[in-house]
Amino acid sequence: xxxxxxxxxxxxxxxxxxxxxxxxxxxxxxxxxxxxxxxxxxxxxxxxxxxxxxxxxxxxxxxxxxxxxxxxxxxxxxxxxxxxxxxxxxxxxxxxxxxxxxxxxxxxxxxxxxxxxxxxxxxxxxxxxxxxxxxxxxxxxxxxxxxxxxxxxxxxxxxxxxxxxxxxxxxxxxxxxxxxxxxxxxxxxxxxxxxxxxxxxxxxxxxxxxxxxxxxxxxxxxxxxxxxxxxxxxxxxxxxxxxxxxxxxxxxxxxxxxxxxxxxxxxxxxxxxxxxxxxxxxxxxxxxxxxxxxxxxxxxxxxxxxxxxxxxxxxxxxxxxxxxxxxxxxxxxxxxxxxxxxxxxxxxxxxxxxxxxxxxxxxxxxxxxxxxxxxxxxxxxxxxxxxxxxxxxxxxxxxxxxxxxxxxxxxxxxxxxxxxxxxxxxxxxxxxxxxxxxxxxxxxxxxxxxxxxxxxxxxxxxxxxxxxxxxxxxxxxxxxxxx
Amino acid sequence: xxxxxxxxxxxxxxxxxxxxxxxxxxxxxxxxxxxxxxxxxxxxxxxxxxxxxxxxxxxxxxxxxxxxxxxxxxxxxxxxxxxxxxxxxxxxxxxxxxxxxxxxxxxxxxxxxxxxxxxxxxxxxxxxxxxxxxxxxxxxxxxxxxxxxxxxxxxxxxxxxxxxxxxxxxxxxxxxxxxxxxxxxxxxxxxxxxxxxxxxxxxxxxxxxxxxxxxxxxxxxxxxxxxxxxxxxxxxxxxxxxxxxxxxxxxxxxxxxxxxxxxxxxxxxxxxxxxxxxxxxxxxxxxxxxxxxxxxxxxxxxxxxxxxxxxxxxxxxxxxxxxxxxxxxxxxxxxxxxxxxxxxxxxxxxxxxxxxxxxxxxxxxxxxxxxxxxxxxxxxxxxxxxxxxxxxxxxxxxxxxxxxxxxxxxxxxxxxxxxxxxxxxxxxxxxxxxxxxxxxxxxxxxxxxxxxxxxxxxxxxxxxxxxxxxxxxxxxxxxxxxx
Numbered sequence: 001x002x003x004x005x006x007x008x009x010x011x012x013x014x015x016x017x018x019x020x021x022x023x024x025x026x027x028x029x030x031x032x033x034x035x036x037x038x039x040x041x042x043x044x045x046x047x048x049x050x051x052x053x054x055x056x057x058x059x060x061x062x063x064x065x066x067x068x069x070x071x072x073x074x075x076x077x078x079x080x081x082x083x084x085x086x087x088x089x090x091x092x093x094x095x096x097x098x099x100x101x102x103x104x105x106x107x108x109x110x111x112x113x114x115x116x117x118x119x120x121x122x123x124x125x126x127x128x129x130x131x132x133x134x135x136x137x138x139x140x141x142x143x144x145x146x147x148x149x150x151x152x153x154x155x156x157x158x159x160x161x162x163x164x165x166x167x168x169x170x171x172x173x174x175x176x177x178x179x180x181x182x183x184x185x186x187x188x189x190x191x192x193x194x195x196x197x198x199x200x201x202x203x204x205x206x207x208x209x210x211x212x213x214x215x216x217x218x219x220x221x222x223x224x225x226x227x228x229x230x231x232x233x234x235x236x237x238x239x240x241x242x243x244x245x246x247x248x249x250x251x252x253x254x255x256x257x258x259x260x261x262x263x264x265x266x267x268x269x270x271x272x273x274x275x276x277x278x279x280x281x282x283x284x285x286x287x288x289x290x291x292x293x294x295x296x297x298x299x300x301x302x303x304x305x306x307x308x309x310x311x312x313x314x315x316x317x318x319x320x321x322x323x324x325x326x327x328x329x330x331x332x333x334x335x336x337x338x339x340x341x342x343x344x345x346x347x348x349x350x351x352x353x354x355x356x357x358x359x360x361x362x363x364x365x366x367x368x369x370x371x372x373x374x375x376x377x378x379x380x381x382x383x384x385x386x387x388x389x390x391x392x393x394x395x396x397x398x399x400x401x402x403x404x405x406x407x408x409x410x411x412x413x414x415x416x417x418x419x420x421x422x423x424x425x426x427x428x429x430x431x432x433x434x435x436x437x438x439x440x441x442x443x444x445x446x447x448x449x450x451x452x453x454x455x456x457x458x459x460x461x462x463x464x465x466x467x468x469x470x471x472x473x474x475x476x477x478x479x480x481x482x483x
Numbered sequence: 484x485x486x487x488x489x490x491x492x493x494x495x496x497x498x499x500x501x502x503x504x505x506x507x508x509x510x511x512x513x514x515x516x517x518x519x520x521x522x523x524x525x526x527x528x529x530x531x532x533x534x535x536x537x538x539x540x541x542x543x544x545x546x547x548x549x550x551x552x553x554x555x556x557x558x559x560x561x562x563x564x565x566x567x568x569x570x571x572x573x574x575x576x577x578x579x580x581x582x583x584x585x586x587x588x589x590x591x592x593x594x595x596x597x598x599x600x601x602x603x604x605x606x607x608x609x610x611x612x613x614x615x616x617x618x619x620x621x622x623x624x625x626x627x628x629x630x631x632x633x634x635x636x637x638x639x640x641x642x643x644x645x646x647x648x649x650x651x652x653x654x655x656x657x658x659x660x661x662x663x664x665x666x667x668x669x670x671x672x673x674x675x676x677x678x679x680x681x682x683x684x685x686x687x688x689x690x691x692x693x694x695x696x697x698x699x700x701x702x703x704x705x706x707x708x709x710x711x712x713x714x715x716x717x718x719x720x721x722x723x724x725x726x727x728x729x730x731x732x733x734x735x736x737x738x739x740x741x742x743x744x745x746x747x748x749x750x751x752x753x754x755x756x757x758x759x760x761x762x763x764x765x766x767x768x769x770x771x772x773x774x775x776x777x778x779x780x781x782x783x784x785x786x787x788x789x790x791x792x793x794x795x796x797x798x799x800x801x802x803x804x805x806x807x808x809x810x811x812x813x814x815x816x817x818x819x820x821x822x823x824x825x826x827x828x829x830x831x832x833x834x835x836x837x838x839x840x841x842x843x844x845x846x847x848x849x850x851x852x853x854x855x856x857x858x859x860x861x862x863x864x865x866x867x868x869x870x871x872x873x874x875x876x877x878x879x880x881x882x883x884x885x886x887x888x889x890x891x892x893x894x895x896x897x898x899x900x901x902x903x904x905x906x907x908x909x910x911x912x913x914x915x916x917x918x919x920x921x922x923x924x925x926x927x928x929x930x931x932x933x934x935x936x937x938x939x940x941x942x943x944x945x946x947x948x949x950x951x952x953x954x955x956x957x958x959x960x961x962x963x964x965x966x
Contacts, residue, residue: 102826146671173918175918176911177915179890179892184892185678185903186899186911186915187675187679188629188674188677189675191642192674195670283766287766409662415668427668428659432659434656435672436669442924442925443918454668
């Protein structure tokens, strides 16, 4: 590694390379803090060319690199390597262009998600994908993880909002994918790059779609005595053809946690709270809001609140948005799971989760994107109690099994990273995984781009059918000789 | 080839293999008939497993294969090879499942585009992508070409409507990509597969998204004296935030052709006709229709017609839908070009096309998807006149150059195929093309999947920077030894 430092400084400048151990330690994990490793060296490039040169150097020398945006990821996708280079885009934060005529913006990868909206707002536009971390998370990280958010139900994920990319490939080339004109010929590698978790290179510039600021936004909160009634309301809203911007649900335990943490003042005695947000032309929003009200009442809602002003809406969202952190008030520790089921299987899966919880004696709080079947069960445990973490992890794993069994997926929006790489064979056949690995190697023949993330390896997961047997030769060599 | 026939019959049955020359000749081209070549052998598999076995055999033997759906493509993407196997999916025409609860359908690749809508209509749903050939074109072909249609402005292309695929890879494996649950982890290879023009394998089953049948559809026709005024109307519609289902424009020459062919009875003296279709909730459609009317009037429309009933709407669409064929009435021959420009560059590019036409003395009729900047200039010529075809091709090529220079693309919806493979280096850098070729080879190491389509080769295009130097070794060998 030390041999590499002068060359990295030659590319990024002295102030663009961090070697001091204390400073490197601040990068040891992303948002999933129980995976941590101090990076061998950290670089902070300021241009696309610098990024490409750094990656090309890593490929030539067989040194692994790990890309990092703002470090808010929840699957340890940006977990550094002591034998590798951490490439962070935090100094590439320029909004290059806002182009309202073509309804798009061009941004550098380190730009914070919400800063795109801030730049577009004066023109009556915003950037739709809205992960909860949108104040700080970077658009480059969003691209790597194909990030979603509460409003993805109506607006789709990051992949639906990126028109063009400039990427630095692991071999150090700068390549353009897509652009302002729709549907470029050739392979649609934008879609494959988005969500590739840093294994195909680093996005150095993105052209993103801007969406019109809606004329009106109305948020409804409906309280039910139990989850079944809430689920019934969701089903009937979908059956009536209403497409809300967001449909979120919380169960009794997560409501209690939110009350304890932020005093969100949700209706007393609620066994389930449903939040439905509608946006669009005022006439539609009003008609849809009336319809959603009726359907919630018919499903047994005992209280319904409606908010149109920004402050009132924020009050409704307060409990939901604080739910994850709030669970810390009622449990010393917890695991946030992230699974998906087809929406129609939601009721059954929630029933199964309740049974799992009752049988194991481990509490599970449910907060989820009900509209698109993306569950976030919070599995609570006491980390002071020996073996409790393992038992919680077992329940959390069993919930994933449930999702897979119902035709769903092991992650909705948090990604695979290191955390779920070994779960991939539960969802994909050996042929599926081999095809993905062939694709990965086409971009990264040296095997240096975020190794051991996304796809399972024997070192990480043991012998699993479909898991490639060999470690990338350059990485193996790099490990043996250099570190 | 003859050595392969018994083995192909072993896979597809005697009636699933066509060797008779006269019958093979019926497959000699797709919709772009000036490229033609009789296939070495034609196979008609009935199951996914048969498709996979055929492709695996081709890979093992180094024999090229060409996939074919209904043969309506316009870029010679299904041009057969005398030294290869033509794999047609025409006997795989079963709608496997309509699942209105999860708003999707599962279909075999040979199902006609419109048959999905026919199967979904009883549930109040339809399949949105609508190429003009939708009565006959197959969903497998739509997937290979990422087909669009007049309504892609609002609803997107095929890639926006496919949730899951089963594919047979060139090496003969059956692999699943995506599924009913949104956003599967791993690489989004669905997006890259869609539009890959048969170079990555053959889709053997597709799970497609169904869209609610709109409550109301209104079609407006506005007549202007010239194209500038029509273009101004389009710009102001977009600026007002109206999102029509379709925005189509025709110039004087294409209107004249349509009149001559189908007597569509468009307003007399029109230098430009604009068709705007609106769909959605009745209240929205009525409000938007009133707005579009006002904006057209303000831009100088001298006549506006409005149709809500199906028969009236069909009358408005009649001229537009017949436009390509109708041009045959006013010219012995023509080339249909398919280019894209950012919408804001439309006016300038149309002006440049008019200048090109005037300078060269070659007539160009313009019919286009104005809403998304997808131009279809028809370059007219007399094929009896020596050199006229070449001169028309020059003008047609110059129009593509214009599109590229304005940040657009060489194809909007017809694909690259053989026809535009040599134009790819005009749009992509050598690094871009190399990246695509690496990707292709990851799926198709034997180089047998629809060779010489999509990406340029020296044999096809001569020496061009970024064009790979070597022919795939197995293909070269196959050519030398077997044929």
